[in-house]
Amino acid sequence: MKQIQIIDAKNHVGETVQIGAWVANKRSSGKIAFLQLRDGTAYFQGVVVKNDVSEEVFQLAKSLTQETSILVTGEIREDARSKFGYELGITTIEVIGESHDYPITPKEHGTDFLMDHRHLWLRSSRQHAIMQIRNELIRATYEFFNEHHFVKIDPPILTGSAPEGTTDLFETNYFDQKAYLSQSGQLYMEAAAMAFGKVFSFGPTFRAEKSKTRRHLIEFWMIEPEMAFTHQEESLEVQEQYVAFLVQNVLDHCDYALHVLGRDREVLEKYTKLPFPRISYDDAIDLLIKNGFEDIQWGDDFGSPHETFIANSFDRPVFILNYPKAIKPFYMKPHPTRDDVVICADLIAPEGYGEIIGGSERAADYEFLLEQIRNHGLSEDEYSWYLDLRKYGTVPHSGFGLGLERTVTWIAGIEHVREAIPFPRLLNRIYP
Structure with missing residues (x-):
């Protein structure tokens, strides 16, 4: 048989x-x-x-x-x-x-109950559909970067320094010194790009951010490509091609999952049309102020209501370009004609799902980067290896990071990022 x-x-x-x-x-x-x-x-x-x-x-x-x-x-x-x-x-x-008294019945259950039984909740048709879409995004990610001749490099999870500051990091003892769970593999990807040209990492990252929003997890997965001899505009083209490729592959291979979730295919098809619109940070601030957002001013970072309004002004994902230097990490390249902004972009997903990509062109000048490290109160010794990249054959290079769970949440059309990962780690939850 x-x-x-x-x-x-x-x-x-x-x-x-x-x-x-x-x-x-x-x-x-x-x-x-x-x-x-x-x-x-x-x-x-x-x-x-x-x-x-x-x-x-x-x-x-x-x-x-x-x-x-x-x-x-x-x-x-x-x-x-x-x-x-x-x-x-x-x-x-x-x-x-045999199975008796299975706790998750076809009736309605509260979120806490379902999260306590996440090991069983994964069996439901809705959760199964979400995980199928997640799996397809992972498969398509490898296909996209392999086809574009990227080499996968695995950065360490335990690090001795923090690329974006230590306040949101988990600290641990590493024998006789401090170490941190990685919040990004980007700095290591820059080193790898100088060896292999085009690289990407795909692994877990950790943020000790005490946030309870529907967009935040404590542990999540990031895809972080880095490209040598690449300026920001070229990076933006790779980003939009990658996102459109992900959406198209879900449309091609996850029809039944989309049906289970009630996701409108025609809405998703719009997100495969390139190029994605672009708006500067300056113009985004003006747009918000003109539409009654009195809580925002130039120099502020965007919150969820701001990102949602900006995204709703377009019918596809939108790039917000060139944020203020003061609210971005130390490694971003300064703007050539302005000293108050850096060359960077966030990709905001439509329908209220917020930022799914953050990226920038990286500062390639040794003296500038050294000054930035000092200005941010970081250890020159800990970052000496990173500075070496600017001493020995530096080149223009750019990269970005895409959050897998936020992308799953958006493409699947679900409400909360906690359903986009098999076993979510949240502010008050580490079980099961």
């Missing part, structure tokens, strides 16, 4: 197969029992007709409880009524592991 996965049902229409699955739900109607089955690849329906099976099998089908694991045998057939398109006509059932 051939054992298959549900996702491959389309390749076995008319065949008798065996599938290992869990019972997500069930209902019966007189002489027919309908089992909602899942196996980790997809969900579909198994149908048990009383007249086609033994009494023992039919009674077993009616008695199955939620999340009981089973081996089912039957014929794959087309099912035009379902979005998935196929179902299983079940002939035999073997119980593998």
Whole structure:
């Protein structure tokens, strides 16, 4: 007997197969029992007709409880009524592991309850769909950067210094000295770019930021490309091509997941049209002030309401260019004609999802960077290796960081970033 996965049902229409699955739900109607089955690849329906099976099998089908694991045998057939398109006509059932009093029932549950049971909540169709989209973004990321000849380099998670200040870092003991959980691999990517030209990292980062917003996690995953011999405008083109590529691949490969989440494909299709609009920080401030935002002035960073309003002024993701130097990290290249702004950009996602990319051209001048390190009160000794990059064959280079979970949240059209990662770490949550 051939054992298959549900996702491959389309390749076995008319065949008798065996599938290992869990019972997500069930209902019966007189002489027919309908089992909602899942196996980790997809969900579909198994149908048990009383007249086609033994009494023992039919009674077993009616008695199955939620999340009981089973081996089912039957014929794959087309099912035009379902979005998935196929179902299983079940002939035999073997119980593998019984499940009793499963805590997450089809009724409504509060967020705290679901988060306490995250290890089980992941089994639900909605969470499954979100994780499928996350997985596709990861797969497409590797495809995009491999096709563009980037080399993947893994920066350390434990670091001896902080690229953006120590206030938002987790400190730990590293034998006889202090170390920090990485908040970014960017500085190491700059070193790697000087060796390989175009590189990217993809790994976990940590921020000890005491924030409870729907956009913030304590532990999250970042994709951080860095490119030698590259100015900011060229970097912006890579960024928009990458984001459009991610959206297109979700459209191409996650249709069922988008259907489960109720995500409008036509809305997502708009986000594949290039180029993305650009607006300067100066013009963004003017736009906000003209539209009644009295809480903002030049020199302030944008909050969620500001980013949402700016993004809603366009129908696609929008780049905000050249922020004030005072609110950006020390390593950004100064503007050639102004001393108050740096050459950088944030990409703001539409529909109120906020910043998904932060990037800049990096300062390549040794003396300027040394002055910046001193002005920020950072240790010259700790950053000596970083300064070396400007001593031995420095070149113009640019890079950016994309937050995976924020991007999943936006593309999936979900409310909170906590659902975009399998086991979220939040301000007051480290369980399970």
